[in-house]
Amino acid sequence: MSAKYNPKIIEKKWQSYWSENKLFESKVIKDKEKYYILEMFPYPSGKIHMGHVRNYTLGDVIARFKRAMGFNVMHPMGWDAFGLPAENAAIENSTSPKTWTYENISTMKNQLKQMGLSLDWSRELATCDEIYYHQQQKLFLKFYNDNLIYKKESLVNWDPVENTVLANEQVIDGKGWRSGADIEQKNLSQWFFKITKYAESLMDSLDSMDGWPEKVKAMQKNWIGKSYGCEIDFEVSSDLTLLNNKKIKIFTTRPDTIFGATFCALSPFHPLVEELIKEEKSIENQVFEMRSQKISEESIAKNDKLGIPTKLSIKHPFIKDKLLPVYIANFILMDYGSGAIYGCPAHDQRDLDFAIKYNLEIIQVIDPEDQTPFDNKNAIVGNGRLINSDFLNGLSMDEAKKTIITKVDALKIGKQTINYRLRDWGISRQRYWGCPIPIMYREDGKVIAVPEDQLPLLLPEDIDLSVAGNPLDRHPTWKYTKCPETGMNAIRETDTLDTFVDSAWYFLRFCSPLNQHQPFDDEEMNYWMPVDQYVGGVEHAILHLLYSRFFTKALGLENVKEPFNSLFTQGMVCHNTYKNEEKVWVFPEDVEKKGNQYFQISSGQKVTEGPIESMSKSKKNVIDPESIINRYGADSARWFMLSDSPPEKDIKWSESGIKGAWKICQKIWNLIIQNREYLSMNAASQDIVFEGNALSLMKLVHQNLKSVTESIEKFQMNVAIAKVFELVNAISKFETVKEDDKHAVAQSLKILIRIIEPIVPHLAEECWEFTNSTNSLLNEPWPKANELYLINNEVTVVVQINGKRRGEVLVKKDSSEEDIYNELKNVSNINNAITGKNILKSIYVQNKILNIVLES
RNA sequence: GGGGAUAUGGCGGAAUUGGUAGACGCGCCAGACUCAAAAUCUGGUGCCUUCGGGCGUUCCGGUUCGACUCCGGAUAUCCCUACCA
Secondary structure, eight states: OOSSOOHHHHHHHHHHHHHHTTTTOOOOOTTSOEEEEEEOOOOOOSSOOHHHHHHHHHHHHHHHHHHHTTOEEEOEEEEOOOSHHHHHHHHHTTSOHHHHHHHHHHHHHHHHHHTTOOOEEEEEEETTSHHHHHHHHHHHHHHHHTTOEEEEEEEEEEETTTTEEEOGGGEETTEETTTOOBOEEEEEEEEEEOGGGGHHHHHHHHTTOTBSOHHHHHHHHHHHOEEEEEEEEEEEEESSTTTTTOEEEEEESOGGGGGGOOEEEEOTTOHHHHHHHHHOGGGHHHHHHHHHHOOOHHHHHHSOOOEEEEEEEEEOSSSTTOEEEEEEETTOOTTSTTSEEEEOGGGOHHHHHHHHHTTOOOOOOEEETTOOOOOSSSOOOSOEEEOSOGGGTTOBHHHHHHHHHHHHHHTTSEEEEEEESOOOEEOEEOOSSSOBOOEEEETTSOEEEOOGGGOOOOOOSOOOOSSSSOHHHHOSSTTEEEOTTTOOEEEEOOOEEOHHHHTTSHHHHTTSTTOSSSSSOHHHHHHHOSEEEEEEEGGGTTHHHHHHHHHHHHTTOSSOSOSEEEEEEEOOEEEOOEEETTSOEEOGGGEEEETTEEEETTTOOEEEEOOOEEOOGGGTOOOOHHHHHHHHOHHHHHHHHHHSSOTTSOEEOOHHHHHHHHHHHHHHHHHHHHTHHHHTOOSOGGGOOOOHHHHHHHHHHHHHHHHHHHHHHTTOHHHHHHHHHHHHHHHHHOOOOSHHHHHHHHHHHHHHHHHHTTTSHHHHHHHHGGGTOSSOGGGSOOOOOOHHHHOOSEEEEEEEETTEEEEEEEEETTOOHHHHHHHHTTOHHHHHHHTTSOEEEEEEETTTEEEEEEOO
16 A cells, blocks of 8 residues: 555556456346446457547446446447458558457457456457357348348449459549559449338337437438339330330429429439440440449539430320430439439429530429529529419429329329338458358359358468459369259359448347357347447447347347447547648657747657647547556546546547546545545444534535436536546545544545546545455445435525626525515615615525516 | 537536526646745636626527527538439
8 A cells, every 4th residue: 555646556456356356247137137338349450549448438437337326237348350451451461360350359458458447358259250250140141031131233343453342431532542543333243231121110210219319310310311202104205116115213202393394314324224225326435434433422523414315205294295305314323213313404403404504495383482583593492382284283382292193193104102312231342351151152053041050151261362352252262162952063152241240230249249059149138138328439320320220120139129228429539730841740749849839859840730630540649548548547548538528529638638637536546545544434424413514525525426426327427527526625625623524524535436436446446445344346336415415404595686696695495585585684785776666576486596676 | 402510718618407607627827835846735717897887608689587598590610411303
């Protein structure tokens, strides 16, 4: 027991103690209420970063708090361990993805342990563990048999140099991020999860998910993008006999504008275009060019609207002999609606731009409510009544929509439809370091699922990554196999699964991570699921969270309809950025301030301060958690992560912030040291009736205890920290005069120690030792604020005149309005203000406020 | 273009949900200790003031005895999404 606060020593000591006594290992206890707290598991990139520190500290506070509140807490941790960076790193460092990944896991696990997190490491899993992806392959087969997986041709970004598919974010300005090659659009046969089958259900349950931030729910709703509309078949009229009388199905959310339709536009990927090319060779090149144009996301928005005229027309269903010309247009998406639209230029800006460019007819069919005249430049999109529309004239837009839908339905040329923006989830990746897909292609062309008893289908380890392309595809033996039924030759699927598949069910696996026979044990799963609190970054608001919800629904679990009861999305960790004279980013540690100017220490160059941005390696504005823990200790780092900003908002890393955290840790330690003999006093102090200063202290302590408890429950950790500060300051200033005072201090300190444990667990444990308690701190229940100290016999009532604060009076609790007026006679300025005036009204809120309204 | 969020001192941020605006921290100022500095401790700190007060939660308006909080409008910033028919 040294008198100096030494986090290095005490943090090690308690981490070993917790681990040796397996204090955070969890198991099913039937008659105890469970609490499953989960933070998004990390990708093992090498080292933990400040974002992890914040995320996991937040989760840990909740885990430790709930534990103290008497819950049976499960708080597991694992690794999102498959993925492309491992392949790249393996090439750079001439190692294997597997070695690289497991080495990183070991480093990062060690770092997480140094943070003092109350994690149940006995449940640790990595998605690249054979035991994990074995079970995942079984899930794949289940979904395959349930018809939730299918294969189809799909466009991908193809890097011709690396021989591989790239994700959208790996395509920068139309070029591959590594090779710099022009990226092509290639049609590849790929596997898909039928997530769209659950679009309705995924949408519906959002409304009842009260524990989720509105923001995230809104993002998911937009992503699913439900819209009501109408499909209408148009008959083709053409000189090309092969295409004449064919049908084009269009989707529209504005069937009311059908009389304003003046052209039809097809996606360049529309099946009819394929046929058209055969007939109309002259447009083939134009179509190919248009197809290849869709490369980078940003360039799409800037693209002009282009159309290729065709020899086709479609017949207007309600205007006899009216033909609408058919164009192939670059702004029509094949995978939304039916890949074909009719254009109504007067009431859609895109259609109008297109019509102007190609000199097409423009017919106004909505007379807007605000009577704005149509200027032929700005489409009228607001509400109004129908004009120029035959039998629809005079109707409102809603009435017109209904009328048309009824009509096309009766004519059997269309129907009302619901359309979703959500698309099926493409899960094929032409990559090595991922879960192999248990499928083979037999020589007779049949697709065969690998039987369950032949799983796991393991990744080969003798691979060659030095050549571009997928090593599984090039492997000399791996992909060759035989059909288990017929013995015919077969070739394995060489694509692996998207890593989002791995993370779409890991929360289920945590319930029984060692189970060799099934993905999860039903009994354990039914006890622990759903996750009570999920904590992670908002960047996963859509994909990961939607996929996880889809998996949970697709598994058809009886008792679990949604995986995450509550979701908390924490903000990012930001930091100053600096650039030197060469416009090169400079590490903050390499910057010193002299006067008003910044200089780079290593080069002596002048440095300019850039904007505060989220920590990222590329901008070099990162702070290494490990060095912070070495210098200040994990408790200080934890404290700072919680103290400065509300958890949902971004926090700015600052030297003064971490120093402040260090200071308060030290202050608490010194406070305990100074009063240690009181802490070990053995009197039955609970029964003491405190008076005077001691009573005031107890009141403050219990009020703050209540606030801290409520703040943690509301995730307002910064407020909880503020209340702890008040507590520490009050106890520090308290002077022990009488014997009872010592007991008041002892009780206060014990409460203090207990409630800081979720925040600074090592410090708290070390302090708790002074109490000589037989109960270890972790088993000490969360204290409950004593009602006795929460009640005040005297209250301050604020007195307002005409709504403005003019003074206050200290009165007995529950005093009447009359009592207040009596007291006011002694308050000169108020008394002066009201004497001789006519009191119009007097509003009195007991124990709070008296507002006197005077005649002016 | 569509959707969402936010706006409070020099700074990060509180405010029991309509009832003392600015808790707590940082910074700053003053003092104590010190030969001195660091550290620590004590006190002060929204703005203006003729010391009576006046003004203050982005701006304009409304509801109310009373508005940071509710309603209408404007501005700014941020995030998501993006030719979704």
